[in-house]
Amino acid sequence: MKAITEAILRTELKTARPEVYYIPEGKILSPAAREYLNQLQIDIDFEKNRSKREAKPTVKYDEREASSTQSPGPAAMQSKYVDYETGAFFPEKPECMTQLFGNKLVYKNDPIIKYRGKIDKVQAQVVYTQAMADSFEKSQALTDDLDDILRVLREMMRSEVMGEPFSNDTILGLNHDELRAHSHDPMKYYKIKQMVLPDHSMGIVYSLLNILRTSIREAEVLAVDAFTDNKKCERQDIVEELNRLSSAIHIMMCKYLAKEY
Numbered sequence: 001m002k003a004i005t006e007a008i009l010r011t012e013l014k015t016a017r018p019e020v021y022y023i024p025e026g027k028i029l030s031p032a033a034r035e036y037l038n039q040l041q042i043d044i045d046f047e048k049n050r051s052k053r054e055a056k057p058t059v060k061y062d063e064r065e066a067s068s069t070q071s072p073g074p075a076a077m078q079s080k081y082v083d084y085e086t087g088a089f090f091p092e093k094p095e096c097m098t099q100l101f102g103n104k105l106v107y108k109n110d111p112i113i114k115y116r117g118k119i120d121k122v123q124a125q126v127v128y129t130q131a132m133a134d135s136f137e138k139s140q141a142l143t144d145d146l147d148d149i150l151r152v153l154r155e156m157m158r159s160e161v162m163g164e165p166f167s168n169d170t171i172l173g174l175n176h177d178e179l180r181a182h183s184h185d186p187m188k189y190y191k192i193k194q195m196v197l198p199d200h201s202m203g204i205v206y207s208l209l210n211i212l213r214t215s216i217r218e219a220e221v222l223a224v225d226a227f228t229d230n231k232k233c234e235r236q237d238i239v240e241e242l243n244r245l246s247s248a249i250h251i252m253m254c255k256y257l258a259k260e261y
Helices: 006-012 031-039 047-054 074-078 111-136 140-162 176-184 186-190 204-227 236-257
Strands: 002-004 020-023 027-029 043-046 081-083 097-101 104-107
Touching (some): 002 204, 020 027, 020 047, 043 047, 081 097, 097 111, 104 111, 111 140, 186 236, 204 236
Parallel strands (some): 002 027, 020 043, 081 104
């Protein structure tokens, strides 16, 4: 399932403003995108309802109802949750489903939910690495750098859930060009060979940093799965930042071996 963000809508609607925005099959609207359409007073419906709707007089459609000329039935009035794929109503949330946006539900194996779960796990790994580093190293500089990694992950998660663009200028005090330079030439900046293969003799903290680096790489793959459709990535901002985060962790590993912590 791929999310249509406000940024995507602004690009699509730059030259034309339809009376109805039809959501393509397999797509969803982010909360910000839905609010943007509401501000423009553009009705929302699904692509599968286009022919039926255009054959009838113009009426207001709910985003999930194909026959909104009728009043909601008792089940809809009493329901707290809606299946984002089918429009089915639920008085209680099924155990196999979870909230995507608001009261809209998807199955827990949805690609976006898998991505969110991984970002949540990476944040937990950062905190665990901090706790272990406090026990073994007691380095404030290391803790501060991990705090910066955690900041970026939390801001990234918020932007995705809210359907907002993500922007971040620096990680570990380095801009994007500097991150790339430091990561690609650690010998120049830290007197360390590039991507030294981890070994148990390097210690628990170095090992945990490497686990964190590989976990962020996994999150990047899940982000591509969640946000890419027809070879077009709709959240390039998130995918790029995950790539920069893994570079930042590599830099931290180099700094650790260089005894800068």
